[in-house]
Amino acid sequence: MKSYRKELWFETRRRREFVHITPEVEACLAESGIREGLCLVNAMHITASIFINDDESGLHADLEQWLERLAPEKPHSQYRHNVGEDNADAHLKRSVMGREVVVAVTDGRLDFGPWERIFYGEFDGRRRKRVLVKIIGE
Amino acid sequence: MKSYRKELWFETRRRREFVHITPEVEACLAESGIREGLCLVNAMHITASIFINDDESGLHADLEQWLERLAPEKPHSQYRHNVGEDNADAHLKRSVMGREVVVAVTDGRLDFGPWERIFYGEFDGRRRKRVLVKIIGE
Amino acid sequence: MKSYRKELWFETRRRREFVHITPEVEACLAESGIREGLCLVNAMHITASIFINDDESGLHADLEQWLERLAPEKPHSQYRHNVGEDNADAHLKRSVMGREVVVAVTDGRLDFGPWERIFYGEFDGRRRKRVLVKIIGE
Numbered sequence: 001m002k003s004y005r006k007e008l009w010f011e012t013r014r015r016r017e018f019v020h021i022t023p024e025v026e027a028c029l030a031e032s033g034i035r036e037g038l039c040l041v042n043a044m045h046i047t048a049s050i051f052i053n054d055d056e057s058g059l060h061a062d063l064e065q066w067l068e069r070l071a072p073e074k075p076h077s078q079y080r081h082n083v084g085e086d087n088a089d090a091h092l093k094r095s096v097m098g099r100e101v102v103v104a105v106t107d108g109r110l111d112f113g114p115w116e117r118i119f120y121g122e123f124d125g126r127r128r129k130r131v132l133v134k135i136i137g138e
Numbered sequence: 139m140k141s142y143r144k145e146l147w148f149e150t151r152r153r154r155e156f157v158h159i160t161p162e163v164e165a166c167l168a169e170s171g172i173r174e175g176l177c178l179v180n181a182m183h184i185t186a187s188i189f190i191n192d193d194e195s196g197l198h199a200d201l202e203q204w205l206e207r208l209a210p211e212k213p214h215s216q217y218r219h220n221v222g223e224d225n226a227d228a229h230l231k232r233s234v235m236g237r238e239v240v241v242a243v244t245d246g247r248l249d250f251g252p253w254e255r256i257f258y259g260e261f262d263g264r265r266r267k268r269v270l271v272k273i274i275g276e
Numbered sequence: 277m278k279s280y281r282k283e284l285w286f287e288t289r290r291r292r293e294f295v296h297i298t299p300e301v302e303a304c305l306a307e308s309g310i311r312e313g314l315c316l317v318n319a320m321h322i323t324a325s326i327f328i329n330d331d332e333s334g335l336h337a338d339l340e341q342w343l344e345r346l347a348p349e350k351p352h353s354q355y356r357h358n359v360g361e362d363n364a365d366a367h368l369k370r371s372v373m374g375r376e377v378v379v380a381v382t383d384g385r386l387d388f389g390p391w392e393r394i395f396y397g398e399f400d401g402r403r404r405k406r407v408l409v410k411i412i413g414e
Contacts, residue, residue, distance in 0.1 A: 001139050001277050001414050003312040005382050036141040037274055038178060040314060040378050044389025046329050052237050053184050053229060058218035062226050063233070066209060071342060080334035088338050091329060095339070095373060097233060099328050102178050102240055102378055104272035106143055111270060113182025132387060134380035136313055136413065137274065138139050139277050174279040175412055176316060190375050191322050191367060196356035200364050201371070204347060235371060240316050240378050242410035244281050249408060251320025275412065276277050 004032035004135040007044070012125030015073075016093075018060050019120040021050075021131070025103075026110060028133045035108045037137015041118060042100035044130040047090035049097035049121035067093045067123075090123035097121050105137055142170030142273040145182070150263035153211075154231075156198050157258040159188075159269070163241075164248060166271045173246045175275015179256060180238035182268040185228035187235035187259035205231045205261075228261035235259050243275055280308035280411040283320070288401035291349075292369075294336050295396040297407070301379075302386060304409045311384045313413015317394060318376035320406040323366035325373035325397035343369045343399075366399035373397050381413055 006028050010019060025041055041050045053059065071092035072078075079088030101118060104111035120131055144166050148157060163179055179188045191197065209230035210216075217226030239256060242249035258269055282304050286295060301317055317326045329335065347368035348354075355364030377394060380387035396407055 001313075003382075003413070005380065005387070037139075038176065038272070038314065040380055042378075042380070044392065046389075046391050051233065053233070054219075056219060058221060059226060059229055062217045062219050062230070066230055070208065070346065079338045081330075081332060081338050083334060088335060091335055092339070092342055095327065095329070098236065098374065100378060102180075102238060104143065104178055104180070104270055106141075106272070111143070111272065113184070113268060113270075115184050116182065130389060132380055132389075134314070134382070134387065137141070175277075176314065176410070189371065191371070192357075194357060196359060197364060197367055200355045200357050200368070204368050208346065236374065240318075240376060242281065242316055242318070242408055244279075244410070249281070249410065251322075251406060251408075253322050254320065275279070 001136060002034050002138060006133045008131040009128055010120055011128045012122045015125050016064060017122045017125055020055055020117055021120050022118045025118055025133055029135060032135045034105055034135050034137040037105045037135060039103045039105050040100060040134045042132050044132050047087050047094055047124035048129055049094045050101050051097045051119055051121055052101050052116050054115050055117040067096060070096060087124040093123045139274060140172050140276060142172060144271045146269040147266055148258055149266045150260045153263050154202060155260045155263055158193055158255055159258050160256045163256055163271055167273060170273045172243055172273050172275040175243045175273060177241045177243050178238060178272045180270050182270050185225050185232055185262035186267055187232045188239050189235045189257055189259055190239050190254050192253050193255040205234060225262040231261045277412060278310050278414060280310060282409045284407040285404055286396055287404045288398045291401050292340060293398045293401055296331055296393055297396050298394045301394055301409055305411060308411045310381055310411050310413040313381045313411060315379045315381050316376060316410045318408050320408050323363050323370055323400035324405055325370045326377050327373045327395055327397055328377050328392050330391050331393040343372060346372060363400040369399045
């Protein structure tokens with residue numbers, strides 16, 4: 001069994017942002033030399049997500065608005081976590097969108113349906129944060 | 139390390155539907171010959187989910203109603219994604235329910251608690267869509 | 277390839293409770309002797325979650341309140357599942373928080389960012405329930 005590990009770093013300009021990272025993950029897979037196995041991609045921070053969805057800007061605007069409705073950022077004082085912090089909403093939004101994805105690796109490629117793309121979902125950005133790519137297989 | 143891959147196809151009659159697929163996944167596992175490992179089951183489409191829950195029709199009706207409250211289908215015009223599309227809500231519903239499950243394989247069986255069952259959650263059906271089963275192990 | 281399996285048992289005093297289980301999962305990993313691979317941790321019951329977030333009591337209070345707003349327990353009669361049951365809300369809450377996490381194992385350790393901690397999320401407690409830890413690798 002082979003294993004491969006890499007950290008990807010992100011620093012978004014805005015507090016909330018979705019970053020398309022499929023090409024970075026594909027580059028990891030190529031570097032790993034693994035042909036059959038599983039690829040885990042997870043946020044290493046608890047106010048960010050990794051998720052798979054469509055690379056379509058209208059949908060991303062809908063997601064942003066919808067998450068803000070489910071778990072509003074403001075008023076900051078509505079959350080007990082926000083004592084010296086203002087990011088409780090980011091923890092909740094990340095809970096909806098998920099921490100990680102596991103993607104099948106088949107014949108040296110991410111085994112995706114036609115529209116599956118990997119996104120880094122940042123909910124408390126404007127600082128450097130990490131994503132872990134771990135691939136195991138042969 | 140062995141690896142196994144299969145696509146399962148579904149075409150639901152209704153726009154939204156939950157389909158019990160544990161037997162199909164068990165058949166994949168038997169075919170794979172893998173006794174110890176991990177089994178990934180994921181929707182290959184971004185308006186569908188794979189999730190594990192109870193096989194109980196009352197609960198499925200509750201889930202349907204609850205998801206419709208969290209992310210209503212109509213009016214279609216409330217979503218920016220719905221330009222030539224009407225399925226933005228399906229992308230949001232799938233975000234709640236998740237894309238994938240990873241199930242332990244122990245002694246040649248899906249290593250489940252007493253009520254765990256795998257479901258395909260369709261949120262934009264009435265066309266042929268795929269689920270990927272990928273198993274790795276020995 | 278090595279594989280390791282262990283069940284962890286929990287019985288919470290309250291209906292809803294978050295239990296920090298990182299030390300238990302680390303003990304499993306040490307016992308497994310696996311240095312590189314993937315560690316799956318999943319609830320074996322469908323009214324409980326495994327999730328990764330911050331070990332901060334204010335945040336846990338926020339999560340509890342937020343989940344109760346998204347999927348209220350009462351009135352029990354609002355859910356069709358609640359015929360002889362009263363835990364439909366627990367199934368919904370667990371759907372938001374997720375059934376499982378997959379954690380990378382690197383150099384014999386859970387490969388975590390600085391604040392990542394594993395929690396058992398109980399939504400229908402006061403009885404003995406199980407969590408599965410399955411580790412594969414080398």
